[in-house]
Amino acid sequence: MQPLKRLESFSGPEGPVVLCIMDGVGIGKGDAGDMVAKATKPNLDWLKENSLFATLKAHGRAVGMPDDGDMGNSEVGHNAIGSGRVFDQGALLVKNAVESGDVFDGDVWKDLTGSLSADNSLHFIGLLSDGNVHSHINILFALIRQAQKQGIKKVRVHTLLDGRDVPPTSALEYISSLEAVLTEINDLGEFDYCIASGGGRLYITMDRYDADWPMIERGWQTHVRGEGRKFATAKEAVETLRAETPGVIDQDLKEFVIERDGTPVGPIVDGDSVILFNFRGDRAIEISKAFDDPNLDRFDRGPIPAIKFAGIMQYEAEQQIPKSYLVSPPAIDDVMGEYLAVSGVRQLAVSETQKYGHVTYFFNGNRSGKFAENLEDYVEITSDLVPYEQRPWMKGAEITEVILDSIEKDKHDFIRVNYPNGDMVGHTGDLLAVEISVETVDLCLGRLIEAIKAKNGIMIVTADHGNADEMYEVDKEGNLKLDSDGNPKSKTSHTLNPVPCYIYDASGKAGFKLAELSDAGISSLAATSIMCLGFEPPADYDPSLVELK
Numbered sequence: 001m002q003p004l005k006r007l008e009s010f011s012g013p014e015g016p017v018v019l020c021i022m023d024g025v026g027i028g029k030g031d032a033g034d035m036v037a038k039a040t041k042p043n044l045d046w047l048k049e050n051s052l053f054a055t056l057k058a059h060g061r062a063v064g065m066p067d068d069g070d071m072g073n074s075e076v077g078h079n080a081i082g083s084g085r086v087f088d089q090g091a092l093l094v095k096n097a098v099e100s101g102d103v104f105d106g107d108v109w110k111d112l113t114g115s116l117s118a119d120n121s122l123h124f125i126g127l128l129s130d131g132n133v134h135s136h137i138n139i140l141f142a143l144i145r146q147a148q149k150q151g152i153k154k155v156r157v158h159t160l161l162d163g164r165d166v167p168p169t170s171a172l173e174y175i176s177s178l179e180a181v182l183t184e185i186n187d188l189g190e191f192d193y194c195i196a197s198g199g200g201r202l203y204i205t206m207d208r209y210d211a212d213w214p215m216i217e218r219g220w221q222t223h224v225r226g227e228g229r230k231f232a233t234a235k236e237a238v239e240t241l242r243a244e245t246p247g248v249i250d251q252d253l254k255e256f257v258i259e260r261d262g263t264p265v266g267p268i269v270d271g272d273s274v275i276l277f278n279f280r281g282d283r284a285i286e287i288s289k290a291f292d293d294p295n296l297d298r299f300d301r302g303p304i305p306a307i308k309f310a311g312i313m314q315y316e317a318e319q320q321i322p323k324s325y326l327v328s329p330p331a332i333d334d335v336m337g338e339y340l341a342v343s344g345v346r347q348l349a350v351s352e353t354q355k356y357g358h359v360t361y362f363f364n365g366n367r368s369g370k371f372a373e374n375l376e377d378y379v380e381i382t383s384d385l386v387p388y389e390q391r392p393w394m395k396g397a398e399i400t401e402v403i404l405d406s407i408e409k410d411k412h413d414f415i416r417v418n419y420p421n422g423d424m425v426g427h428t429g430d431l432l433a434v435e436i437s438v439e440t441v442d443l444c445l446g447r448l449i450e451a452i453k454a455k456n457g458i459m460i461v462t463a464d465h466g467n468a469d470e471m472y473e474v475d476k477e478g479n480l481k482l483d484s485d486g487n488p489k490s491k492t493s494h495t496l497n498p499v500p501c502y503i504y505d506a507s508g509k510a511g512f513k514l515a516e517l518s519d520a521g522i523s524s525l526a527a528t529s530i531m532c533l534g535f536e537p538p539a540d541y542d543p544s545l546v547e548l549k
């Protein structure tokens with residue numbers, strides 16, 4: 001890779017360029033559920049008056065999702081921001097591979113399904129919803145139907161309940177569609193297909209960034225050992241757990257194990273095959289390691305069954321997690337971080353645990369590790385392990401202080417930061433907490449603006465997708481959906497809304513104006529950042545939002 005060329009008329013600001021990603025802070029419709037509009041945010045208001053302002057697409061095809069009905073998410077958002085281009089993403093690659101049948105012609109599928117004895121099971125573990133962020137239920141159905149076509153006698157499904165990328169208490173709808181498919185197959189007479197275990201995605205199995213390994217341990221005990229609270233059906237489990245904890249949402253439901261005649265129906269045992277059908281990496285890496293890494297010492301797995309394990313996708317290429325996979329991930333190359341590293345730009349990436357991998361691993365095209373040890377600092381502030389509605393400020397102040405220190409001491413030329421608040425608190429569905437989360441981010445931005453002014457830097461403030469901007473469920477006509485008591489239903493998932501982009505040049509010396517772009521997406525943020533640093537963007541990057549006057 002060649003270093004970037006300098007712009008002729010602008011060689012970068014005196015101070016640093018700071019790219020602030022306000023995770024989950026989109027532009028809503030200003031209605032009752034728009035907590036971004038509702039929040040008191042003097043600093044974002046000030047930026048609106050004093051910056052170049054653009055509105056960016058952050059969902060659907062603009063971030064490589066199958067279609068424009070798909071909301072954005074952090075993986076595809078940070079991939080687009082960091083790589084400056086739009087790659088077809090896991091959701092689409094897996095859909096295509098399954099629909100074309102290519103996935104079933106591959107060696108891995110054949111190996112996992114071809115070697116099963118009649119007594120052994122094919123297990124599917126994954127997130128049971130159509131959120132299309134980590135998984136899609138239609139993919140699970142296609143895998144199950146193919147297993148049946150191949151005459152596999154026993155299938156066991158380990159269902160992680162969502163309520164985070166889909167409505168908060170929708171689990172029973174997905175369970176009943178799955179049960180319908182399983183019953184149809186069992187009715188043929190020679191098959192034994194059933195749900196074996198499950199639990200809320202935030203309680204078992206789907207931890208990320210090493211935040212909470214006990215979640216993985218609980219998932220292992222539940223899926224592999226069949227240890228956990230026993231029920232006759234998944235429906236009974238969900239109904240009982242909900243009745244015992246009024247107000248609980250699906251992502252937080254405890255584990256359950258399905259039993260028949262007093263015995264768990266589907267522990268994972270020697271000779272079985274296991275497919276993790278989530279395509280997104282962050283929350284699939286730890287459980288993959290539990291199956292795949294003989295040296296893992298994060299918890300005591302007990303005797304490890306001799307099984308074949310594959311992910312539907314490879315989640316981390318360099319470390320080969322997992323070793324076997326059904327579909328190749330998008331090949332995201334030549335990302336901005338690498339260009340800046342070869343161009344000698346000193347970089348800082350900072351967030352707290354929950355989003356640390358977003359500004360490093362996702363931002364660098366799903367790669368862990370740095371491009372240049374001597375030029376890059378990656379800082380992780382340890383997240384509190386609490387329900388974030390109880391602490392909507394999260395680690396905003398601590399993150400901000402790392403950046404202030406860098407700016408003050410002139411440590412870095414390019415700083416990228418993710419403030420998780422709008423998203424992490426948005427996923428809880430607690431409106432007051434969400435309002436406070438947006439106000440927290442605003443407060444932090446205020447401190448950064450002062451530092452940027454003092455050093456004549458440039459600040460780009462944007463988001464990877466919406467969440468806090470739409471906290472009530474609305475129907476297709478835009479009317480609020482109401483619960484049985486007539487109250488608006490809270491919404492915990494991301495939104496289809498665009499996101500803001502404020503470009504604030506403290507000294508005004510860059511001499512930028514907004515480029516005339518129609519339909520720009522967040523993939524334009526890489527070229528924009530590169531121009532703000534005084535370089536020409538690579539020719540194949542999506543166009544910069546600014547141009548020289």
Ligand SMILES: O=C(O)[C@H](O)COP(=O)(O)O
Binds near residue numbers: 164
């Ligand atoms: O994993 C999650 O928390 C949600 O499914 C998506 O949120 P993110 O894409 O903002 O991380």
Ligand SMILES: [Mn+2]
Binds near residue numbers: 024075077464465
């Ligand atoms: Mn996000």
Ligand SMILES: [Mn+2]
Binds near residue numbers: 074423424427494
């Ligand atoms: Mn999110």
